[in-house]
Amino acid sequence: MKAYGSKRISLWVISGGISIGIGFFVVYPQILVRLPSTISRFIFAALAGFCFIAGIGIVEIASWLIAKTFGKAPSRIDPPGMSTAGRSGDRYRQSASTNIRLPSGPSLPTEKPISQVSGKRHPEQPIFASPIVGSRQRLGWYFAGAIAILTLLGLVGFAVLRRNRSLSAPQPNANVVTQKQASADDLVKAIERKPIELRTALNAYANLSEDIHRILSQGLEKRHIGGAVAVATTNWQWNGDQKFDLPTKLGFERISNDDALVNQVLRGEAAIKDIAIAKAAEKRYLVTIHVINLTRDFLKSRIDKGQLVEMEDGKNSIVSDQNEQIAHTSIPQTVAASDEKRDGVYVIPPSSEGTIEFIAYCVNENLAVPKGSANLAIYKLGNTNFSSPGQLHANRRSLSAT
16 A cells, blocks of 8 residues: 555656646746746746646546446455355355354354455455545545636636737748738838938839838838838938949848847737837937737847848937927938947747847938937848947948948
8 A cells, every 4th residue: 555655646746747837838928927027936836736736636536536437346256266254144144034043163264355365456445545535525625626727727728829819920931021012102102201312212222122122112111120211321322313332332231130120020920119219328329129029939039230220211200299290300320230238139028018229320420310210121231340430430431432
């Protein structure tokens, strides 16, 4: 019985551990990660305790059902060899029925139970002797507790599945600037929203670059994904309307990292709620991005050094808190992410909103100071060998002179 008890304890540990794992898998990704860490620990500890009790209850219910179904034997044991105890019992019942007293004599030898002779369990004993289930009332409590816990976990899992179905699924093609069929009207309207100084370049780049054409014609700027304004502004500053250099010649390269935030948005794994640029210090600007994680897992988003951020529609939007009037200034600069006070990787919890902030330097020297709503470009600087705004400007001047 001692060895059997140790086996039962092992079953408790296994069943309880599995129940804890199921509860953790269902509840943790959607609920516990959104709470402060201390509260999360207490909630998980309580959940683990309930799940462990539910696991023990399941083991006890299973053992009770097995014992009830297979553990009872007939009231007597028949031949091939009828035991002495069985024969004496028959003789006693027969004598009692005929009122005949049996002659007295030496007591019959007591035969050892079959379980001791053969080493097998006596058929009249339950196959599983439960050390916990001592009464039907206690068994009922275990049964009710296990059902309640499993029902609760099922309801939570169902709610999680319903919530996840409403989330956007990632696009099958990674890092591809395509969302819907291109429209000539959308292209024209997107260009007309830009400053008149940039419209000639934007029309030219819509024909030269497939990526820029898709950005303008497929409404990606409404999702805070850009790149057309950054290219057109730099080309206008360097060349006017005389020629239109490709983005690579302007010192820009397409961002290809899978974990780059701009590519995560293009794949449908994240959505940008808004982007704002504000002055942080002399020639330094604070870029703030509010991102929504559309996946069921933690999302690691990368902002590489040199990531370009352009002003929305190529205009500064200065909003007065008093009259809420918007005033547009001259063409503002594009900014590029620096490596000041950041590690470049930001973690956003599942199905939650996160904030990404970093310091950026101006790319287009002598243009207007950027301020207001912005878009995240699909480009970054090809030359990221800079540690200050002065070094970045020197790199850009050297490139424009070639």
